[in-house]
Amino acid sequence: MAEFELANTINFLDHISLDCVIFGFHENDLKVLVLHYKSTKEYALPGGFMRFDESLEDAAKRVLQQRTGLDNIFLKQFKVFSDLERAKTNPAVQDLVAAGLDIDTAFFDKRFISVGFYALVEYTKVNPMPDELSDTCEWVSLSSSLKLMLDHNMIVEKALDVLRQQLNTQPIGYNLLPEKFTMPELQKLYETILGKKLDRRNFQRKILSYNILNKLEERRTGGAYKSPFLYEFNLENYQKALNNGLNSGW
Amino acid sequence: MAEFELANTINFLDHISLDCVIFGFHENDLKVLVLHYKSTKEYALPGGFMRFDESLEDAAKRVLQQRTGLDNIFLKQFKVFSDLERAKTNPAVQDLVAAGLDIDTAFFDKRFISVGFYALVEYTKVNPMPDELSDTCEWVSLSSSLKLMLDHNMIVEKALDVLRQQLNTQPIGYNLLPEKFTMPELQKLYETILGKKLDRRNFQRKILSYNILNKLEERRTGGAYKSPFLYEFNLENYQKALNNGLNSGW
DNA sequence: GCAAAAGTGTTTCAGCTACACCCATGG
DNA sequence: CCATGGGTGTAGCTGAAACACTTTTGC
Numbered sequence: 001m002a003e004f005e006l007a008n009t010i011n012f013l014d015h016i017s018l019d020c021v022i023f024g025f026h027e028n029d030l031k032v033l034v035l036h037y038k039s040t041k042e043y044a045l046p047g048g049f050m051r052f053d054e055s056l057e058d059a060a061k062r063v064l065q066q067r068t069g070l071d072n073i074f075l076k077q078f079k080v081f082s083d084l085e086r087a088k089t090n091p092a093v094q095d096l097v098a099a100g101l102d103i104d105t106a107f108f109d110k111r112f113i114s115v116g117f118y119a120l121v122e123y124t125k126v127n128p129m130p131d132e133l134s135d136t137c138e139w140v141s142l143s144s145s146l147k148l149m150l151d152h153n154m155i156v157e158k159a160l161d162v163l164r165q166q167l168n169t170q171p172i173g174y175n176l177l178p179e180k181f182t183m184p185e186l187q188k189l190y191e192t193i194l195g196k197k198l199d200r201r202n203f204q205r206k207i208l209s210y211n212i213l214n215k216l217e218e219r220r221t222g223g224a225y226k227s228p229f230l231y232e233f234n235l236e237n238y239q240k241a242l243n244n245g246l247n248s249g250w
Numbered sequence: 251m252a253e254f255e256l257a258n259t260i261n262f263l264d265h266i267s268l269d270c271v272i273f274g275f276h277e278n279d280l281k282v283l284v285l286h287y288k289s290t291k292e293y294a295l296p297g298g299f300m301r302f303d304e305s306l307e308d309a310a311k312r313v314l315q316q317r318t319g320l321d322n323i324f325l326k327q328f329k330v331f332s333d334l335e336r337a338k339t340n341p342a343v344q345d346l347v348a349a350g351l352d353i354d355t356a357f358f359d360k361r362f363i364s365v366g367f368y369a370l371v372e373y374t375k376v377n378p379m380p381d382e383l384s385d386t387c388e389w390v391s392l393s394s395s396l397k398l399m400l401d402h403n404m405i406v407e408k409a410l411d412v413l414r415q416q417l418n419t420q421p422i423g424y425n426l427l428p429e430k431f432t433m434p435e436l437q438k439l440y441e442t443i444l445g446k447k448l449d450r451r452n453f454q455r456k457i458l459s460y461n462i463l464n465k466l467e468e469r470r471t472g473g474a475y476k477s478p479f480l481y482e483f484n485l486e487n488y489q490k491a492l493n494n495g496l497n498s499g500w
Numbered sequence: 501g502c503a504a505a506a507g508t509g510t511t512t513c514a515g516c517t518a519c520a521c522c523c524a525t526g527g
Numbered sequence: 528c529c530a531t532g533g534g535t536g537t538a539g540c541t542g543a544a545a546c547a548c549t550t551t552t553g554c
Contacts, residue, residue, distance in 0.1 A: 247499030
């Protein structure tokens with residue numbers, strides 16, 4: 001299926017690509033899905049091209065489905081990357097051709113502008129799948145400082161930046177955490193995205209004051225130390241609260 | 251110059267266009283620059299295409315320079331519009347051809363995705379100039395509800411939405427107002443963008459508390475009633491304050 | 501002198517910050 | 528029993544909201 005698509009690049013719009021920064025949260029760590037290209041040392045974000053019969057969002061959904069196995073992923077476009085610098089021929093393409101892959105080099109050699117999407121997924125539900133040009137698809141911690149192809153490191157940086165800015169207006173917690181989660185887990189997520197420590201008690205009071213969480217009877221047992229309570233999002237209240245922004249200025 | 255460019259659409263990337271929502275503020279009213287196409291009843295946002303030797307931002311600057319006469323305009327891309335709906339052939343193209351304009355219809359008939367930019371300009375400095383397909387280039391009040399071509403009304407709506415969201419993180423006041431302005435003018439700008447009334451005294455206290463304004467000795471004379479003081483932005487402090495956001499949540 | 505807009509200050513209340521003690525759990 | 532993390536409460540401060548009177552100006 002994917003092979004068929006790539007071999008028939010004539011189905012895609014020229015000059016336009018998309019790259020997905022797929023965020024997952026696991027063991028108190030924010031991670032991103034990254035591909036390793038066959039026969040090269042290059043790592044890259046999952047990406048793709050746009051068909052004539054779909055929107056950019058549809059194309060991104062298609063890519064996300066293929067790399068994670070999931071439908072109905074939360075995703076947002078956040079920036080178009082069009083600097084002349086990025087127009088350079090992708091060095092990985094030559095390596096891939098040398099390795100014998102059937103690639104339409106005339107297509108890949110064109111100048112591309114790329115639309116950046118970020119996606120939020122529940123880590124445990126993802127089944128990472130490489131595409132036809134890569135041999136692995138793996139989670140990489142944001143703190144790993146792995147060097148990515150072309151301007152992909154910048155794309156990740158920018159995505160994280162946007163995530164930070166949209167923390168109060170998009171259902172970010174809801175889409176990154178499993179259905180049931182503990183208060184410390186939610187706090188760690190906020191701290192990771194914001195890049196700073198928060199006071200436990202003040203965080204809890206503030207987030208509870210929004211009335212966007214349901215406290216459950218259950219606790220998370222099995223871990224060490226005192227068992228924390230589980231919470232779930234009250235989606236209706238969450239959405240309402242996000243409409244105004246969780247902290248309204250002016 | 252512009253004619254030359256359009257006649258040689260071969261210089262542009264296929265499938266990609268850009269549209270600019272150019273905001274100006276005049277007489278306590280937020281306005282947008284709009285073109286009227288020759289020999290049609292269609293109104294449209296100023297837009298253009300992307301050359302192979304420039305980035306999207308460069309292309310947008312080129313369009314802005316041509317429509318306003320200004321360089322160094324503050325602009326931001328805010329969204330790519332790629333719905334299949336908008337792929338329909340632009341109805342204005344047929345009218346323009348019928349009216350005898352030299353248009354590369356094969357180029358225009360392709361499917362386009364359009365990158366939306368918003369730009370902020372100082373109203374009085376703008377010299378609106380139509381492009382080769384239009385006969386007028388005029389300011390239109392946001393409250394006028396003029397029907398625009400294709401999805402351009404939606405693009406304006408979205409731009410205003412983004413403007414609202416970025417009021418605390420981008421130098422919006424600085425770029426829309428003249429160098430010297432009064433407190434009531436600044437407040438009206440905020441009220442217009444936010445779509446709600448603010449308390450005079452609280453607004454003044456809050457905005458002054460950021461230390462982003464210099465109060466001048468001068469007053470605005472000549473108007474009726476009590477002469478208000480003039481202010482200017484303290485650009486250094488403004489930029490610093492915006493980095494954290496004027497109202498920091500979390 | 502009157503109508504309309506601009507300058508200015510205080511009180512109140514809510515929300516944020518800072519901070520400390522007890523409890524549960526696994527080892 | 529101890530180390531570690533989780534649950535919970537309070538006092539003080541800061542910033543936001545609500546609100547009224549005086550001054551200037553043109554007519």
